[in-house]
Amino acid sequence: MTVSLAHLRRCSVAVDLGASRTRVYLKHQGLVVDEPSVAAVNAHSGALIAVGSLAEKMTGRTPEHIRVVRPIQAGMVVDIEMAQRMLRHLLGGQLRKAWRRKPMLRAAVCTPNGSGPLAQRAAVETMYGLGSRRVELVDSVIAAAIGCGLPVEEPEATMIMLAGAGTTQIAVMSMGSIVAAETIAVGGDAIDHAVVQHLRNTHELVLPSQSVRPLHEILSAPGPIAPSAEVQGRDVASGIARTVRVDTEAVRQAIRMPMATLVDGIGQVLRRCPPDLVADLTDRGIMLAGGSALLPGLDMMLRQATGMPVTIADRPDVCAVRGLGAMMEGHPVPMPLDPLSV
Ligand SMILES: Nc1ncnc2c1ncn2[C@@H]1O[C@H](COP(=O)(O)OP(=O)(O)OP(=O)(O)O)[C@@H](O)[C@H]1O
Numbered sequence: 001m002t003v004s005l006a007h008l009r010r011c012s013v014a015v016d017l018g019a020s021r022t023r024v025y026l027k028h029q030g031l032v033v034d035e036p037s038v039a040a041v042n043a044h045s046g047a048l049i050a051v052g053s054l055a056e057k058m059t060g061r062t063p064e065h066i067r068v069v070r071p072i073q074a075g076m077v078v079d080i081e082m083a084q085r086m087l088r089h090l091l092g093g094q095l096r097k098a099w100r101r102k103p104m105l106r107a108a109v110c111t112p113n114g115s116g117p118l119a120q121r122a123a124v125e126t127m128y129g130l131g132s133r134r135v136e137l138v139d140s141v142i143a144a145a146i147g148c149g150l151p152v153e154e155p156e157a158t159m160i161m162l163a164g165a166g167t168t169q170i171a172v173m174s175m176g177s178i179v180a181a182e183t184i185a186v187g188g189d190a191i192d193h194a195v196v197q198h199l200r201n202t203h204e205l206v207l208p209s210q211s212v213r214p215l216h217e218i219l220s221a222p223g224p225i226a227p228s229a230e231v232q233g234r235d236v237a238s239g240i241a242r243t244v245r246v247d248t249e250a251v252r253q254a255i256r257m258p259m260a261t262l263v264d265g266i267g268q269v270l271r272r273c274p275p276d277l278v279a280d281l282t283d284r285g286i287m288l289a290g291g292s293a294l295l296p297g298l299d300m301m302l303r304q305a306t307g308m309p310v311t312i313a314d315r316p317d318v319c320a321v322r323g324l325g326a327m328m329e330g331h332p333v334p335m336p337l338d339p340l341s342v
C-alpha cells in the first residue's frame, strides 16, 4: 500500500476505524472523535438508539429488543451500513461543516498492515457512503510510527508494535518503508478474554467485561503485588452475584500465553530483517503504541523477553490517527512514501 504525501495533503478528514474505538481527525481542527466503535439498535424497527460511549455502557444491560453491535472487528469493517450510521452520528454537524467547505471531500483511512482487498474495499465503501469522493488508504503501522514521532525516513531501523484491541501489528521500518512486518490476531481483547476464562475455570465466576480493567490495575500497582484480590461476578451455576478472592499470580500466569504470542511475533519480524537493521534496534529498541500499550506490565514483559529497550509512546492509543492527521497537514518531515510521485 503506497500513497503519496501530495495526495494525503489534499485530504480533509482522517479516520482510524478500530475494533475498539473510532477516531476522526479533521484538518485544521484536530481529533474531533475518539469514541468506542459501538452502536445500539432497536432489533424490531432498526432505529439507532445510541452510539459511542453511551452504547458501550449498554453492553450486556439491554432488554431483548435492543442489540448492541460492533460494526468493526479485528481492524475490518464487517457491517458497512452500520459503520456509516455510527460515524454519521459520531461526527454530527462537524462533517457537514467540513463537507460544505470542501465539497470534494477526500478522506484518509488507515488499515492494518497486510489487510486484504476485502478489508480495504470495506473501508473505502464506508467512507464513500459518508460523502467522500476519494479515499486514500495508509498502512496503520506507518501512520502510527509518524504519530509517535519515529524518524521513519532515516536510513536506520525503527521498530514499532501497534497493539490494538483485536490485532497487534509489529513492523521494522527504514527509509520510509516497511522492511518486515507481522500482524497477529491477538490484542488487548484476547488478554482480557484470558482473564475472564481463568476466573470461569478456576472460580466458576462470570466476570462482566468492564471489570477486567480494575484487575489489571491491581496487578500493576506500585510496590509488592498483593497476593490476592477481591473480584465480584456472577456464579456460573446459580447465577447469583458473589465475590471471590483471586490469586494475582495465577491471573498473571493466565495472561502469559497471549502475551507470549506477541513476543513470538517480534522474533518472527526480527528474523526477516537484515543484520545491520537488527543491530540498530538493539540500541533504539521497540516503540509500543496502540491502546493495549497501556496494559500494565506489557512493556516490562517485552523488555525482559527481548532484552531490548521498550518505550511507550506518548498517548499511544491515538498514535495512528495523529500520524494520519500530521501527514494530511503536511507537518512531519516529508517522508518519501512514494518519492517518485511527490
Ligand atoms: N489504560 C488501559 N489499560 C489497559 N488496557 C487498555 C487501556 N486503555 C486501552 N486499553 C486496551 O486497549 C485496547 C484498545 O486499543 P486501541 O484503541 O488501540 O484499539 P483499536 O484501534 O480500536 O483496535 P484495533 O487497532 O485492533 O482495531 C482495548 O483492548 C483496551 O482494553
Ligand SMILES: [Mg+2]
Residues within 6 Å of the ligand: 016, 017, 018, 019, 164, 165, 290, 320
Ligand atoms: Mg487501532
